[in-house]
Amino acid sequence: MTALLRFDGERACEADIEAHTPEMREQRRHLRRQLAVSPGDRVLDVGCGPGYLISELVDPVGPDGEVCGIDISASMLDLARKRCATAGARVSLTAGRCEEIPFPEGTFDAAVSSQVYEYVADIERALAELYRVLRPGGRAVVLDTDWDSLVWHSADRSRMRRILELWEDHVADPRLPRRLGPLLQEAGFIEESLTTLTFLNRRCHRDTYSYWQVGFIEAFLADHPGADPHETTAWSRELRELDAAGRYFFSLGRYAFTVVKPDE
Numbered sequence: 001m002t003a004l005l006r007f008d009g010e011r012a013c014e015a016d017i018e019a020h021t022p023e024m025r026e027q028r029r030h031l032r033r034q035l036a037v038s039p040g041d042r043v044l045d046v047g048c049g050p051g052y053l054i055s056e057l058v059d060p061v062g063p064d065g066e067v068c069g070i071d072i073s074a075s076m077l078d079l080a081r082k083r084c085a086t087a088g089a090r091v092s093l094t095a096g097r098c099e100e101i102p103f104p105e106g107t108f109d110a111a112v113s114s115q116v117y118e119y120v121a122d123i124e125r126a127l128a129e130l131y132r133v134l135r136p137g138g139r140a141v142v143l144d145t146d147w148d149s150l151v152w153h154s155a156d157r158s159r160m161r162r163i164l165e166l167w168e169d170h171v172a173d174p175r176l177p178r179r180l181g182p183l184l185q186e187a188g189f190i191e192e193s194l195t196t197l198t199f200l201n202r203r204c205h206r207d208t209y210s211y212w213q214v215g216f217i218e219a220f221l222a223d224h225p226g227a228d229p230h231e232t233t234a235w236s237r238e239l240r241e242l243d244a245a246g247r248y249f250f251s252l253g254r255y256a257f258t259v260v261k262p263d264e
């Protein structure tokens with residue numbers, strides 16, 4: 001079985017740069033809007049990655065609030081610690097798995113998890129943990145990608161299909177959002193809203209989300225036993241050529257569930 005994509009070392013640094021793209025900035029704006037934290041709130045970011053969202057939540061929770069992050073990647077936590085260094089005790093960053101969140105029951109007023117649960121095999125357990133650490137009446141926002149929503153132009157559609165089929169192995173469930181509503185409900189949450197974001201790129205350069213995806217896919221397929229390195233090279237070369245010719249097209253859908261834990 002192919003290992004899932006891990007966010008260590010070089011991959012963590014690339015995710016850190018990708019976080020600057022307009023699509024990722026808009027995604028964080030959307031998450032902050034949905035999360036709607038108040039001054040004094042204690043907030044958890046599950047799978048916080050390089051800590052951008054955490055650093056952006058420090059001001060909204062104010063001097064009496066706290067923003068905590070957990071992640072399984074030491075490289076990501078290092079990046080997040082550097083990013084949030086000036087926030088002092090208002091930010092805490094802890095190594096931890098979302099299947100076993102290292103905080104007591106009812107600790108948080110709000111929680112967010114963006115692009116994490118699609119990597120998690122035991123999603124039921126992860127959602128039960130999210131539910132446990134929220135206080136009654138607390139809100140959570142969960143965002144993931146449905147990789148079937150991807151439209152990526154290529155003159156060689158069968159090659160594109162083969163590459164993307166292999167890329168699906170980088171996550172535990174490439175189509176998680178279509179199951180997430182019922183799963184959140186079974187965990188005990190009440191759904192407030194389901195919103196979508198579309199990442200749309202007509203160019204492929206460092207300031208676009210899909211430019212970094214090309215790199216992630218190349219790196220993942222380099223270690224994938226089913227991938228043909230020549231095909232991967234030809235695939236990424238075509239994308240650069242399409243960009244140079246003004247014929248590049250990439251569109252990807254993300255889904256954000258806003259849920260609450262019922263009051264007791």
Ligand SMILES: C[S@@+](CC[C@H](N)C(=O)[O-])C[C@H]1O[C@@H](n2cnc3c(N)ncnc32)[C@H](O)[C@@H]1O
Nearest residue numbers: 007047048049071072073076097098114115116
């Ligand atoms: C695609 S990144 C998303 C990072 C950040 N949430 C964002 O939206 O930019 C996925 C993150 O989830 C973390 N992760 C993956 N599986 C995890 C798990 N079981 N528990 C906690 N974190 C996990 C990875 O280390 C990585 O930092």
